[in-house]
Amino acid sequence: MQIITSITSMRSLAGSLRQEGKRIGFVPTMGFLHEGHLSLMRAARQENDIVVASIFVNPAQFGPKEDLARYPRDAEGDRKKCESVGVDIIFTPSAEEMYPEKPGVFVTVEGLSDILEGAIRPAHFRGVATVVAKLFHIVQPHRAYFGRKDYQQCAVIKRMTKGLDLDVEVEVLPTMRESDGLAMSSRNSYLDAAQRKKAACLFRALTAAEELVWSGVREPERVKQRMRAVIAQEEGVEIDYVEAADADDLSPLATIKGSIVLLVAVRIGATRLIDNLLVV
Numbered sequence: 001m002q003i004i005t006s007i008t009s010m011r012s013l014a015g016s017l018r019q020e021g022k023r024i025g026f027v028p029t030m031g032f033l034h035e036g037h038l039s040l041m042r043a044a045r046q047e048n049d050i051v052v053a054s055i056f057v058n059p060a061q062f063g064p065k066e067d068l069a070r071y072p073r074d075a076e077g078d079r080k081k082c083e084s085v086g087v088d089i090i091f092t093p094s095a096e097e098m099y100p101e102k103p104g105v106f107v108t109v110e111g112l113s114d115i116l117e118g119a120i121r122p123a124h125f126r127g128v129a130t131v132v133a134k135l136f137h138i139v140q141p142h143r144a145y146f147g148r149k150d151y152q153q154c155a156v157i158k159r160m161t162k163g164l165d166l167d168v169e170v171e172v173l174p175t176m177r178e179s180d181g182l183a184m185s186s187r188n189s190y191l192d193a194a195q196r197k198k199a200a201c202l203f204r205a206l207t208a209a210e211e212l213v214w215s216g217v218r219e220p221e222r223v224k225q226r227m228r229a230v231i232a233q234e235e236g237v238e239i240d241y242v243e244a245a246d247a248d249d250l251s252p253l254a255t256i257k258g259s260i261v262l263l264v265a266v267r268i269g270a271t272r273l274i275d276n277l278l279v280v
């Protein structure tokens with residue numbers, strides 16, 4: 001396994017690999033890898049000749065009051081995990097390498113970036129779309145893999161890829177969960193034992209809402225109310241939003257029909273958690 005930190009080296013290696021006719025699968029990450037990331041890497045391993053994983057904690061997607069400084073990092077653990085699932089190349093540039101100057105060039109996916117997570121974290125999706133576009137140009141993958149846990153991020157990246165005519169297939173794979181349903185996330189490491197227990201209420205809320213939809217309820221407000229009620233049973237879990245939205249463009253629904261996505265975002269102490277469930 002090769003570890004590359006320079007953009008020039010990564011770009012030139014990717015170019016040579018493509019010239020040799022190799023298919024490049026790419027898993028962009030911010031490190032502190034868990035089973036969710038590894039499932040993406042395993043899929044990339046099965047479907048491509050070369051697997052590249054990037055590990056880069058992207059400053060451009062963190063707000064000034066967010067957790068950039070304390071975002072968990074484990075370079076050595078990540079290296080071993082990548083090796084264990086057959087990653088060929090880790091691309092792990094520094095912030096100075098990716099942004100030698102204060103970023104002044106951004107990719108913005110309008111509309112989709114301003115709702116839900118975007119309404120609470122302004123500039124977050126601009127930072128995500130910008131870094132993913134840069135990484136796509138550097139790594140030159142045929143196919144890139146993302147986890148459905150970040151549903152809105154996946155929608156933004158798909159739209160960015162299409163809008164910029166980037167020749168990359170964006171693959172979205174299911175959320176990996178702990179045994180109590182909590183979606184795997186690097187940020188779960190912030191939770192103490194009591195908070196960790198409470199965090200399972202996100203999945204309980206989503207599955208309770210899903211049951212209502214399956215039982216034939218068509219009013220989004222009733223479904224959202226059910227999510228709020230389940231979360232309210234856990235003291236100290238503050239809701240940022242619950243939503244029932246169109247699965248494609250995430251617009252809020254007047255009535256539940258077709259493919260929908262149930263979304264939830266909460267704060268437990270200083271930790272923000274998001275989750276979702278696709279109901280098709």
Ligand code: PAF
Pocket residue numbers: 028029030031056058061128131132150153
């Ligand atoms: O989901 C993440 O880890 C990040 O948002 C991503 C896609 C690697 C961009 O920094």
